[in-house]
Amino acid sequence: MAIDGTRTRRWVKDGALGARRMRYGADYNPEQWPREVWRDDMRLMKEAGVNIVSLGIFSWAHLEPRPGEWDFAWLDEIMDLLHEHGIDVDLATATASPPPWLTRLHPEVLPQTADGTILHPGARQHWRPTSPIFREYALRLTRALAERYAQHPALVAWHISNELGCHNLYDFSDDAARAFRIWLQDRYTTLDALNDAWGTAFWSQRYGDWEEILPPRVAPTQRNPGQQLDFERFSSDAVRDHLRAEAAVLAQISPDVPRTTNFMVAGNVREIDYATWVGDVDFVSNDHYLIPGPAGRDDLSFWANLTGNLAEGAPWFLMEHATSAVNWRPANTPKRPGELIRDALTHVGHGADAVCYFQWRQSRAGGERYHSGMVPHAGSDSRVFRDVVRLGAELEALAPVTGSRRERAGVAILFDYESWWVSGRDSHPTDRIAYDAEVQAWHRALLDLGVRVDVLPVGASFDGYEVVIAPMLHIVTDELRARLAEVVADGRHLVATYFSGIVDEHDRVWLGGYPGALREILGVSAEEFVPLLPGERVALASGAAATMWSERITRVDPDVEIVDTYAEGDLAGAPAITRRRVGAGTATYVSADIGRVGAREVLRALADQAPVLRGDALAAGGDLEVIVRLGADARFVFLANRTDDAVAVPLGGEILSGSAPIGDVAEIPPRGVLVVATSLDAAAPTAHPEVSAVLA
Known part of the structure; x- marks a missing residue:
């Protein structure tokens, strides 16, 4: 990461974003309403307990009705009114959508799609992230707001733009092409390095000059995979660069907010x-x-x-x-x-520590x-x-x-944005599998077992996790491979699924058989992917079934146990799920899409080696999700009802929210959440020691 x-x-500057005060509010758009509504808003906010609003998000045309002509009177008034009623403001820089005059004067700021279509005004976010002209006007507005409101007593945070990249992330304009080339030169330094990374010997794509490189615009057939991946990285970075530019202006003028x-x-x-x-x-x-x-x-x-x-x-x-x-x-x-x-x-x-909505008053x-x-x-x-x-x-x-902070779980599911991007690319063995669906199947399987889990960015540390699950971790670098191998060598447990370890950071295939970079860690090798056609189904000996993906595993190392086999079809009798033992550690490979139910059984069987997978006694057999936050002197346990029925739990500790006790039992209503606090001294360990038995 x-x-x-x-x-x-x-995060908290005593009294700013609120120690001992949960923040509650919404996007507030008073410019959509006549002034007589504003006072009623204050009354209703007080009734609801609102104590913070995000303000001015889409108000550029109101703040700067004509180029360089400012109208802050209405914003002054509403800022003062909110402060008068004890409501703090997360003030937006208002740059999310340019006003009509800007795109009329400078139509060259409008974004362009891969097929050359210009995206016109009339909605929102109609601007190029790499447009120097748009950047100039946006930073001018940001500076004007910061200079006017930096010392306003209602201001507790700056809200930069809004949902950056929601509609304009991928821009294929000439501005984007120029910025892409600069980004690539910074990343690769030489054209030889870029040509190697992109494999441009294929289809006569070798570049001899940086000016020859374009964004991956619409082409006759499949576009270069390395070019697509780098353009996705660049696009994420380009919008991030706009975030940084506005943040730098705010830091200069309003450093304490x-x-x-x-x-x-x-x-x-x-x-x-x-x-x-x-x-x-x-x-x-x-x-x-x-x-x-x-x-x-x-x-x-x-x-x-x-x-x-x-x-x-x-x-x-x-x-x-x-x-x-x-x-x-x-x-x-x-x-x-x-x-x-x-x-x-x-x-x-x-x-x-804050719960806000879009929006305060439903638009007319x-x-x-x-x-x-x-x-x-x-x-x-x-x-x-x-x-x-x-x-x-x-x-x-x-x-x-x-x-308080989230208390770390004993199990981690790895999440990798780049694997999400690349695994869903065109020209793959099948277009039926989905990275996010596979990751969430394993997450839901853990919830079903009552196991607490952290969904962990792949760049974060794996230290301290007894079990690390890597569903469809398609991109694996040398550095990541070493970190995954360390999990197993440390006596912990790795679970990887199909289509993992297949390519490096340039979307180039690891040679020698699948699962590529993970072959030696898992102790198996597959010669072929065997994706399934719609309507096909392949049963496993355990009763699990694949409906989209299977693999022909042809090499199993001596220290690898075959946990499950394919039971029918061309792969009948071949390994489907394997487990390699390395001292007290294990590395499990699941070569088929066995879904939530199949994942649950794999994890249940692994619990003999990894006790953390036995689940939490507080989870009521998976009916409740157990979430824990750890304070300086208390542990806060959230029990979220995953069912449409009431769930009764034995009571211990102090109920903060969610249920009135009936004797020594609390009943969590359908779709309800019970929050219980206990002192750290009073807490006792459960099946895995980092969780406290606050309900015993």
Whole structure:
């Protein structure tokens, strides 16, 4: 993970972002409403317990109605009004969407798609990340805001742009081409090194001059894989460079106010490697929107878990999620009873010290008018607003949790953005497999077993984890291979799945057989991938089944145990799952897509060697997800109900939120979360010692 571990992060400045005060609020867009609504907003915010808002995110056209002509009067007024009512402000630089006059004067700032289409104004984020003209105007606005509001008493944080790269990450313009060449020269130094990395001897692609290199625009057939990967890296870095540019202006003028931008760590956003961005913000912020249906709660937990580990266990800011329905899915269903509070408290369990929504008041006009808000179209006499008020009270009761850190689990699932990018590329053995689905299958299998897990960026340290799981870890460098080998050599346990270790950092295949870079660690070699056609299914001897992927393993080292075999078809009798023993350590290879159920059985069988996989007694057999935060003098355990039924648990410790005790038992309602605190001295170890039995 490209993070300077010695860097001190500013999160809480006593009274700024709030020790002993859980932050609660929303994006606030008062410019969408007449002034008579503003006072009503203050009253309702007070009722709901709102104590922070993100302000000015899409207000550039209001702040600078004509080039160089500023109108701060309305923002002055609303900043003062919020301060008067005890509500702090996370103030945006307002650069997310340029005003109409800017793109009329400078249409060359508009982004361009791979096929040459210009993306015009009329929506948002219609700007090129590498445009020097846009950068000039954006930094001018950032400077003007910083100079005016740096000392305002309501200001507690700067919000740089908004969801950077959400709609304009991949720009194929001439500006992007020039910036891409500079990025490549910095990375490779010489054209010979670039030609080698990209394998340009194939299809007569060898470059003789840097000016010959373009972004991977639309071409007659498959584009160069190395070029595509580097353009994805460059695009993530280009938007990050804009973040850094605005942050530098703020640091110069307003050095004491922490700076952040809202990441989009979620299953529908794979294009930005947020592990490389963490060092550029003073605290991590994230936006997440629930997927409707039974899988949604585990999906939310997965991405919140990853966000907490991107933040290295420190508290972070949930900048946006939805009170109910969104507006951009094919069918936008409302949240079910209990889900608003469950979703918020699950994020808190994974380290969020702030819970905010898009947006405060549901819009009457515009593209997101059917996106829910804290105050819906129906007004304050509504189910949503009553839940909003209830959540405010719950968060107030959780004040003791603030400032605590996520307690590390004993199991890690590795997550790698670049493997996500590359494993889903065109011209692969199949287009049916999906990296995020495979990773989440193993995550859900662990939750089913009641096992606490950390979703860990692949660049983070693996030290201290008894079990490290690497699902579809497609890109493996020499350095990463050595770190994975160390897990096994240390007497710990590695589990890797199909299509792992296949390519190096340039998307070049490791030669000698699959799984490439991991062959020696796992002690097996496969000659061929055997992907399955739609409708095909291959059973394993254990009863598990593959529906998309299998492999022909032809070499098994003497110290490798065959755990499972293929039971039918051309691979009948061939190894499907293997385990190599190295002293007390093991390296397990799963060569087929066995899904959540199959993964669960592999982990259950491994529990004899890795006791951490036996699960937590607090998890009620997997009905509850156990999440732990560790404070200076208390341990806070969040028990999130994964079911649609009530779950009763024996009571111990102090209930902070989620249930009233009935005797010595607490009942967690469907889709509910129970939060219990216990003193560290009173805590007793469970099946794995880093978790305390706060409910015994």
